Amino acid sequence: MxxxxxxxxxxxxxxxxxxxxxxxxxxxxxxxxxxxxxxxxxxxxxxxxxxxxxxxxxxxxxxxxxxxxxxxxxxxxxxxxxxxxxxxxFDQRTPLAKGISELAYVSPRAKVSQGAAIAPYAHVGDGVVIGKDVSIYPFAYIGNHVKIGSGTTIYPHVTIYDRVKIGKRVTIHGGTVIGSDGFGYVWDGKKHVKIPQIGSVEIEDDVEIGANVTIDRGSLGKTTIGRGVKIDNLSQIAHNVSVGENSIIVAQVGIAGSAVIGKNVVLAGQAGVRDHVTVGDNVQAGGQTGITKDVPENSLIMGTPHLPFKEWAKLQGYFKALPHLFARMKQVERKLEMEAGND
Missing domain, CATH: 3.40.1390.10 (MurE/MurF, N-terminal domain)
Known part of the structure; x- marks a missing residue:
């Protein structure tokens, strides 16, 4: 009270x-x-x-x-x-008990800070560094040489592959996979040959990542999620993508490889960004927008392929008028046919 x-x-x-x-x-x-x-x-x-x-x-x-x-x-x-x-x-969620559960696996070569909580059936690999007040819930998998900053919470069934770096006060919800291989192949004339994905992922401070999100490791270099970014459920972020500070990625967004998303960007639900595109700071993209080329900063865009919002809205007005225009055209055709018959 x-x-x-x-x-x-x-x-x-x-x-x-x-x-x-x-x-x-x-x-x-x-x-x-x-x-x-x-x-x-x-x-x-x-x-x-x-x-x-x-x-x-x-x-x-x-x-x-x-x-x-x-x-x-x-x-x-x-x-x-x-x-x-x-x-x-008024948040009544019960935090994990501090300490390492006897039912968790923690490598003897991992470093776990005082005050961390590691729940039953979590896996912590070799060379992992876990900061103060980190909470790792059951069935989370932390691969080798991962670094996790203080105050971070990793919920059940999260998978973090080797060599990923996670900042402070990050929240990662259930089912998310960070550091899986990027989608990279080359055709040799007979088959698709996999390009080794030997980069990493870096998640900066104060990021929140929803459930069942996938963030791929860089093929070379790293995939970067900037400070304060919020990513909604079921989003896909491909290899070598960079997402700028305080951007919002809403559910089911897909960002293709090597795209650069600026600071304070909003990508609404089911928006898609093609590879190697740059989206400037403060851009807002409406739901299901298909971003096919670079977008200047401070733009408001919509549609597929994307257009400035005012232009897209104008075209939607034309689209709604099509049935009426079609009916008028049929009337004109009938009139012309009648006039031709009278000749």
């Missing part, structure tokens, strides 16, 4: 109402019950306030006071950001 005034201080917000109100959880505006705090992320959700049972609200500075209806509230600049900070306080 946390007092509302303590939450207001935590998020640097302005308190309205009873600061001693007891807050026991956080919930969406339609699910919230007494004791919960909820947030009004958009004015369109105000219609749910009438039936909302929450004990307090997080609201934007621009929220109409009448919409609050005299409820307890915390007024903040960014309700979504304040929600994230408060939700962290």
């Amino acid at each position: 946390i007092r509302l005034k303590s939450l207001a201080k935590k998020v640097e917000g302005r308190l309205l109402g009873d600061g001693d109100a007891a807050i026991t959880g956080i919930a969406g505006i339609r699910e919230a019950k007494k004791g919960d705090i909820t947030f009004l992320s958009h004015v369109s959700f105000a219609k749910y306030l009438k039936d909302c049972q929450a004990s307090a609200l997080l609201v934007n500075e621009d929220t109409d006071p009448e919409a609050i209806q005299g409820r307890n509230a915390i007024v903040v600049k960014n309700p979504a950001l304040a929600y994230a900070a408060i939700a962290d306080l």
Whole structure:
């Protein structure tokens, strides 16, 4: 239980109402019950306030006071950001017990820092270096000579191949594979000959990688995921790709070999990037965009092959008009046929 005034201080917000109100959880505006705090992320959700049972609200500075209806509230600049900070306080997931389980395999040539937690049935190979407060869950495989920075969490069934480097405070969700071979072959006239993939992968600090993501090692050199990058489930990042700081890779994105993704880029769901393409800083690509050539920084793009968003939207308008235009053309054809018959 946390007092509302303590939450207001935590998020640097302005308190309205009873600061001693007891807050026991956080919930969406339609699910919230007494004791919960909820947030009004958009004015369109105000219609749910009438039936909302929450004990307090997080609201934007621009929220109409009448919409609050005299409820307890915390007024903040960014309700979504304040929600994230408060939700962290109510996160009830139980951390792993510190220490190395007797049922885990840890090579005698690995170095495990004090405070690390290695669960049953995890595998830690030769020459691995594990930093302070790292958590490795059951059935994770850590290959030889991997380096894992402090505060990193590796969930069940993650596979990390040899010589991968992982930074501090990284989170890797279940089923993800890091450092598998890139897709490289050469045709010798009769068959496909595999090109050895002898590079590595480097994951920088504060990265979060979703479930069932694959990040291939470089054929030479390394595949790099920059500081603060967030990668959603089921994404594929090929060999020698570089993803810049604080970029967002949404679910089912595929990035082909040696592509360069700049800083603060957003690739929406199922977007695809061809090999050796450079996507500039601050680019935003809509869902299912097919990026076939270099994209200048600060661009908003959509479609396959990709176009500037305004141009793509204009073409969509033309596309919707096609049935009407087709019907008009048929009318013109019939009229011309009738006139030709009269001649």
